[in-house]
Amino acid sequence: MAAAESGFKQYFNGDAARVLGLKIKRLDKKFDVEGYAAEVDRRIPGKELKDRVQVMTEGLRTRLPQDYPEAVGMLVASLDEALEVGQGMFNDGWYLMAVARFVEEYGLQHPKESLEALREITQRHTAEFAIRPFIEQHHSMTMKTVRQWAKHKSAHVRRAASEGTRPRLPWGRVLAMFVKDPQPVLAVLEMLRSDPSEYVRKSVANNLNDISKDHPDVVLVTARRWLQESPTPETAWIVKHALRTLIKKGNQEALQIVGASGGEHIDVRKLKISPASVAIGGNVKIAFEIQNQDQQAHKLTVDYVVHHVRQSGKSIPKVFKLTKLSLAAGEKRVVEKLHSMKEVTTRRYYPGRHVVEIQVNGRILAKGAFKLTA
Numbered sequence: 001m002a003a004a005e006s007g008f009k010q011y012f013n014g015d016a017a018r019v020l021g022l023k024i025k026r027l028d029k030k031f032d033v034e035g036y037a038a039e040v041d042r043r044i045p046g047k048e049l050k051d052r053v054q055v056m057t058e059g060l061r062t063r064l065p066q067d068y069p070e071a072v073g074m075l076v077a078s079l080d081e082a083l084e085v086g087q088g089m090f091n092d093g094w095y096l097m098a099v100a101r102f103v104e105e106y107g108l109q110h111p112k113e114s115l116e117a118l119r120e121i122t123q124r125h126t127a128e129f130a131i132r133p134f135i136e137q138h139h140s141m142t143m144k145t146v147r148q149w150a151k152h153k154s155a156h157v158r159r160a161a162s163e164g165t166r167p168r169l170p171w172g173r174v175l176a177m178f179v180k181d182p183q184p185v186l187a188v189l190e191m192l193r194s195d196p197s198e199y200v201r202k203s204v205a206n207n208l209n210d211i212s213k214d215h216p217d218v219v220l221v222t223a224r225r226w227l228q229e230s231p232t233p234e235t236a237w238i239v240k241h242a243l244r245t246l247i248k249k250g251n252q253e254a255l256q257i258v259g260a261s262g263g264e265h266i267d268v269r270k271l272k273i274s275p276a277s278v279a280i281g282g283n284v285k286i287a288f289e290i291q292n293q294d295q296q297a298h299k300l301t302v303d304y305v306v307h308h309v310r311q312s313g314k315s316i317p318k319v320f321k322l323t324k325l326s327l328a329a330g331e332k333r334v335v336e337k338l339h340s341m342k343e344v345t346t347r348r349y350y351p352g353r354h355v356v357e358i359q360v361n362g363r364i365l366a367k368g369a370f371k372l373t374a
Contacts, residue, residue, distance in 0.1 A: 008049055008094075009047075009048055009049035009052055011094060011095070012040075012044065012049065012052035012053055012055075012056060012095075012097070012098075013040060013041060013044055013052070014037035014038065014040045014041035015037070016040070016056065016095045016098075017036050017037045017039075017040040017041075017056055017059060017098075018033055018034075018036070018037040019095050020036075020056070020060075020078075020095055020096075020098060020099070021033035021036045021037065023078040023079075023080070024064075024074065024075070024078045026078065027074055027077055027078055028064075028074060031063060031064075032063060035063075036059050036060075036063060039055075039059050040052075040055055040056055040059055043055045053097050053098050053101050054101065054105075056098035056101075057098050057101040057102050057105055060075075060098065060099075060102055061102065061105075061106060068106055068107060068109070068110050068113070069110055069113045071102075071106075072102070072103060072106075072107060072110075072113055072114065072117045073113070075099050075102065075117070076116075076117050076120050076121075079096075079099075079120060079121070079124055080124065082123035082124060082154065082156070083123060083124050083156065085155045085156065085197060085199050093124040093125035093126075094125070096121060096124055096125035097125060099121055099125070100118070100121050100125055100126065100127060100129065100130040101130065103117050103118055103121070103130050104129065104130035104133060108133060108134065108137055108138075111134055111138040111141055111142065112141075114134065115131075115134065115141075115142065115145045118130055118131055118134075118160070119145075119149065119152075119157055119160075122156050122157055122159075122160040123154055123156040123157060124156075126160070126163070127160045127164055128160060128163040128164045128166075128169060128172065129169070129171065129172045129173075131146075131160070131164040132164065132169075132172055132173050132175060133173075135164070135165065135175060135177075136175070136177070139177075143184055143188075146160075146161045146164065146165060146188055147161070147187070147188055147191070149161040150162075150188050150191040150192055151191060155195075155197035155199050155200050156199075158192060158195060158197065158200045159197070159199055159200045159203045161188050161191075161192065162188065162189060162192055162200065162203040162204050162206075162207050163203045163206075163207070165178065165184075165185045165188055165207065166185075166203075166206065166207045166210050167179045167182060167185065167207075167210045167211060167214070168210045168213065169210070178211075179214050182211045182214070182215055182218060185207065185211065186211070186218075186222060189204050189207060189208065192204045193226050193230055193234075193235050193238060194230045194232045194234045194235045195234060196234065198237075201234055201237055201238050202241070204238050204242070205237075205238045205239075205240075205241035205242040206241075206242075207242075208222070208223075208238070208239075208242035208243075209241070209242050209243075209244060209245050212242065212243065212245055212246050213245060216246055216251065219242065219243070219246070220243075220246070220251075220253050220254060220257070223239045223242065223243060223254075223257050224257060226238070226239060227239055227257070239257065239258070240258050243257060243258060247260075247301055247362065248303060248319040248321075249319075249362070250359060250361075250362025250363065250364075251362060252361075252362055255301065255361050255362050258301070259299050260298075260299050260300060260301045260324075260361045263300075263360050263361030263362060263363040263365075264363070265292060265293050265294035265298060266290060266291070266292060266293070266298065266300065266327075266360050266361070266363075266365060267290070267291045267293050267365070268288050268289070268290050268291075268358050268360060268365040268366040269288065269289050269291070269366070270287075270288055270289045271286075271287070271288040271358060271366040271367075271368045272285075272286075272287050272288070272368070273285070273286055273287075273356055273368045273369065273370045274287075274370075275370070276370055276371060277370065277371040277372075277373060278341060278370060278371070278372060278373070279341075279372075279373050279374070280341055280342075280343065280349045280351070280372060280373070280374060281341060281342050281343070282341055282342075283338050283339065283340050283341065284338075284339050284341065284370050285336065285337070285338050285339075286304060286336065286337045286338075286339055286356060286358075286368075287334065287335070287336045287337075288334075288335055288358055288366060289332060289333070289334055289335075290302070290325070290327070290332070290333050290334075290335055290360070291327070291330070291331070291332040291333075292327035292328065292329060292330060292331050292332075293330070294329060295329050295330075296329055297326060297327060297328045297329060297331075298326070298327055298361075299324070299325070299326050300324065300325040300326070300327060300360055300361055301324055301360070301361055301362075302322045302323050302324070302325060302335065302358070302359070302360050303319050303320060303321055303322050303358075303359045303360075304319075304320050304322050304337065304339075304356060304357065304358055304359065305317050305318065305319050305320070305356065305357040305359055305364070306318055306320065306339070306354060306355075306356055307354060307355040307356075307357075308347075308349065308350075308354065309349075309350050309351070309352030309353070309354060309372065310350060311350050313352070315352075315354075315355065317357075319359065320339070322335065322337055323335060341372060349372060350372070351371075351372050351373050351374045352371070352372060353369050353370075353371055353372075354369060354370055354371070354372050355367060355368075355369045356368050356369060356370065
């Protein structure tokens with residue numbers, strides 16, 4: 001979350017509190033908007049995103065009615081119109097992160113009112129983080145609600161049914177019960193496997209991809225069944241994106257499901273990595289020739305693997321997507337890629353010999369290397 005925090009956190013300040021406070025004041029003329037904004041500005045210096053949101057949430061708790069159902073009802077009543085699909089938490093509804101946190105922090109003893117509030121909040125922001133403690137502490141009730149959400153007319157609510165149940169949601173707490181047994185999640189995803197909204201389909205694919213990290217065989221069986229029982233473009237799209245981690249790992253069954261097979265008939269030659277030595281922050285060019293040596297056409301998923309040298313001197317491989325190709329019998333292509341060695345927030349580089357492998361339909365077919373200097 002650190003990469004997102006560095007830029008996004010700046011929006012959670014007294015101005016954000018004022019925006020939220022003014023909406024509440026329409027319902028409660030006594031709400032101290034300026035006092036709320038001043039408290040937030042005073043308490044946020046040096047804090048990161050989550051802690052800034054927590055400050056805003058605590059400020060709401062001390063200024064709203066102490067009766068939680070009354071307080072959360074006021075917050076829901078203050079919400080603007082639901083967002084259109086395509087809008088979301090990082091543009092129009094971002095300041096509502098504090099409202100969702102309010103439900104998460106103070107609403108666990110009132111699951112009915114809280115889940116109803118999250119249904120409304122997710123149409124203007126997101127409920128994917130706030131719902132997770134309810135899944136853990138009020139499991140039956142919450143999962144029944146989630147299954148109802150999966151049938152909702154709003155794509156935002158249907159997406160929350162999937163996104164909120166992801167076992168390994170980025171930025172969110174891991175749902176250990178679903179890491180161990182994903183069947184309750186799969187029961188929800190069944191209702192969304194051919195959803196008309198790309199917004200929802202992307203979440204379903206990400207959820208299945210999460211599950212594939214712990215239960216690859218379950219996801220492979222599910223993917224095959226979905227394609228048989230629901231032969232729609234929407235389902236095919238979900239399956240293709242859901243299998244991406246298994247495909248990167250070279251899982252041959254996953255590759256067959258998406259129609260990428262025949263790697264044993266592919267030849268990669270003339271691999272050249274240039275320059276042979278590059279400084280951190282520079283670029284290396286990866287170029288090679290790929291040929292289908294079979295008598296029939298093949299669809300290919302072409303990736304490359306960079307073995308990053310760590311501070312300890314050991315190397316850790318990372319797979320990068322390169323391209324997808326359809327090669328006719330005997331066809332030959334030249335493939336090129338410029339790879340950046342510029343450091344980013346989530347990745348540091350260290351000097352040393354970095355091995356590069358070309359992976360076609362899960363098979364390593366060529367290997368080279370370059371030297372990274374300080």
